[in-house]
Amino acid sequence: MIHRDLKPGNILVARDGTVKVLDFGIAAILRTDVTKLTATGSPIGTHQYMSPEQVRGGRITPQTDLYALGCVLHELLCGRLVFEAESEYLLMYQHVNAAPTPLRQLRPDVPEALEELVLHLLRKAPEARPADTQEVYARLLPFLPPPGQDPGTADTGPAGAPDPTGVFRRPFAPRARAQAPAPGGPAPTAVLPGAPPVPVPARLREDIEEAYAHSDALLEEERFAQAAEVLGEVIAPAALALGSESRQVLALRRQRAAIRLLGGDYRAALPEFDALADAYARIAGPTGEQARACRAQAARCRAELGQVTDALAALQGVLNVVRAVDSDVSEEAVELRHNIGMLLLAQGRTAEARQVLEPLHQDMCMVFGPEDEMTVEIAEALAVIRLDLDGTAS
Incomplete structure (x- = not known):
């Protein structure tokens, strides 16, 4: 998972000290050679924490999140942003071209190893940054308190503030129990709407x-x-x-x-996906992400079982919902459009398949690039369609 928008506003320290990453609204499942842009071609992210490759609209990798982590660590350690500018364009220019100020010039008591780690995370080229989060964790580990150590006066935050180092000081401590609601107070909410909170x-x-x-x-x-x-x-x-x-x-x-x-085993999978879609629709509404996913999987089972008309109608119905709640070039929409076009092609309905696959190919070239695996597959399918239509015309 690549988050693509790590920033202090998306990092929460819970009451028990647990650090949670929030807002995966623009996160993308990691796919090889995928470039993620908005429909207009604008880079995605928050400018103060945006990597050089995001600014350029280049290929997004896990190292993109590591750059943003470097920005966050820099701000945590010295209280200042890595780069500051009056305009977004100048800010993006600095992320691409300007060298960050070493932390020890801003706060001399920062350990040299931490300064080196932050500068490593902030390197312009993704391949020059740490290999993965495990490497970053290993380099941060020496600065964490050992088990059993009580926090010193210099380590504690404001009174009542959560302690995110608690998990390292007391690694085997059980989680604190949730407080019982006061008499006459509201009952605890269920994990899912309509389902009681059963431990x-x-x-x-x-x-x-x-x-x-x-x-x-x-x-x-x-x-x-x-x-x-x-x-x-x-x-x-x-x-x-x-x-x-x-x-x-x-x-x-x-x-x-x-x-x-x-x-x-499509015959066994089909009724299960149908039942799951109905269950998720009762819990989170018929247009919810999980209900949509199960309906699409049920449609794919129907296609494999030869129920092509029903499968196409179901896939189109899910696509209509996705278009209403998300982008036409979202991962989900692209997969559905691809399924519909290829299913039409498999049925010999080449003219209809072309109407679906040509605009999809244009979108794929713009968003994911012509070398993307699915883009190449669609281009090859369109070449077959043109040959078939040209042969029919002649």
Whole structure:
């Protein structure tokens, strides 16, 4: 996962000291050679924390987030932004061309190793930055308090402020219990609308984790039927303890359905995806992301089972919803448009397929680039379509 908009406003320290990253609204699942731009070609992100490659509209990688982390660390350690300017354009120019001021020139008591790490994170070329977050963590570890050490007076923040170092000082401490509501106060809210907040018993949690691990191991050996069966064995007791539409049970059912689809068992996967789509629609509304995803997967099962008309209608229905709530070139919309075009082509409906795939190809070239794997696939399909149409015309 690449966040693409790390900044102090998206980093929250919870009351127990846990640090949480928020707002994945523009985050993108990591795909090779994908350039993420808005529909107008403008770079995505917040200018004060934007990497040089984001400013240029170049390829986004995990090192993009590391650059933003360098900006955040710089600000945390000295109280100043890496770059400041009167205009966004000058600010973006500085991120691309200007050298950041070393931290020890702004705050002499910053350890030299921390200054070196921040400068490493802020290098202009993505490949010149640390290899991954694990390297950054290893270089920060010497500055963290050892287990059992109490915070000194210089380490504590304002009175009542959460302590994000607590997880390192007390690594095995249980989480604090939530306070019971005052008499007559509001009842605790459910995790999902319509579902009561049922705690997962410790033994059941262990069984679920073990089922996932066992299923994943079977998937690596492409033993799809057995991987689905392993999850099925824990679904019934989980549904009995937590409710059939609890978040954990729905996740188990969705994973089992996905495994069946991957293994080619479309007849078993189809009713499961249909039922999941209905359940998610009751919980989060019929246009919710999870309901849409399950309806699209059910449509793909129908296509594999030869129910092409129903599959095309379902995919188009989901696409219409996605277009209403998101961009026409979002990951979800692009995949749906591609599915529809290729399904039409497979049915020999070349003229209709061309009407879908040509604008999709134009969007893919603009947003993802002509060398993107899917862009190349669509271009090849269009070449076949043109040959077919030209042959029909002659």
